[in-house]
Amino acid sequence: ETGVTQSPTHLIKTRGQQVTLRCSSQSGHNTVSWYQQALGQGPQFIFQYYREEENGRGNFPPRFSGLQFPNYSSELNVNALELDDSALYLCASSEAVGLTKNIQYFGAGTRLSVL
Amino acid sequence: DQQVKQNSPSLSVQEGRISILNCDYTNSMFDYFLWYKKYPAEGPTFLISISSIKDKNEDGRFTVFLNKSAKHLSLHIVPSQPGDSAVYFCAASASRNKLVFGAGTILRVKS
Numbered sequence: 001e002t003g004v005t006q007s008p009t010h011l012i013k014t015r016g017q018q019v020t021l022r023c024s025s026q027s028g029h030n031t032v033s034w035y036q037q038a039l040g041q042g043p044q045f046i047f048q049y050y051r052e053e054e055n056g057r058g059n060f061p062p063r064f065s066g067l068q069f070p071n072y073s074s075e076l077n078v079n080a081l082e083l084d085d086s087a088l089y090l091c092a093s094s095e096a097v098g099l100t101k102n103i104q105y106f107g108a109g110t111r112l113s114v115l
Numbered sequence: 116d117q118q119v120k121q122n123s124p125s126l127s128v129q130e131g132r133i134s135i136l137n138c139d140y141t142n143s144m145f146d147y148f149l150w151y152k153k154y155p156a157e158g159p160t161f162l163i164s165i166s167s168i169k170d171k172n173e174d175g176r177f178t179v180f181l182n183k184s185a186k187h188l189s190l191h192i193v194p195s196q197p198g199d200s201a202v203y204f205c206a207a208s209a210s211r212n213k214l215v216f217g218a219g220t221i222l223r224v225k226s
Contacts, residue, residue: 042204042216056212102208106158
């Protein structure tokens with residue numbers, strides 16, 4: 001059984017650029033969530049995708065957008081990068097949406113640095 | 116607003132003793148709670164969870180206690196081992212999609 005994989009592991013961008021981060025969900029999981037973890041803080045929910053549709057969004061501006069593909073993999077896109085976007089971006093997959101037992105399994109993350 | 120709080124940034128425990136990590140929450144709509152462990156350069160790893168209809172859940176050396184009236188949960192690790200040294204995150208769920216995380220507690224188990 002393959003776990004959640006994310007690419008790339010590290011990325012350096014300059015302010016104003018755009019970035020795309022990728023995530024492959026765990027085998028058998030059809031729901032993908034994205035989180036941003038700033039230094040010294042817990043992960044913060046960006047949004048979740050289920051069956052290629054957005055299923056919930058956290059307090060992030062529209063320049064954060066995502067996609068989910070038919071094979072349940074996902075992308076996180078961030079436009080017009082700002083210095084404060086520097087963080088660890090985590091992808092998590094889960095079995096299905098709407099379950100009380102909302103266990104999400106995380107990848108190792110992509111470390112984004114914006115200069 | 117911090118709906119989930121872990122007030123102890125760090126905890127140091129001797130090997131073989133009990134580790135107790137605490138978490139408080141403010142949102143009474145939370146009905147599912149989880150603990151994750153995170154090593155450097157790795158993603159958070161699911162450890163144990165508890166539904167709001169229970170007050171205790173055990174899995175080997177790990178036990179989670181939930182006190183709904185106090186809006187408090189704790190994770191007990193007995194006995195603690197050096198390999199348990201990591202950052203522990205408490206998380207809560209109400210909406211069946213997002214998890215709300217605390218800021219984490221660094222646990223150091225000394226041998």
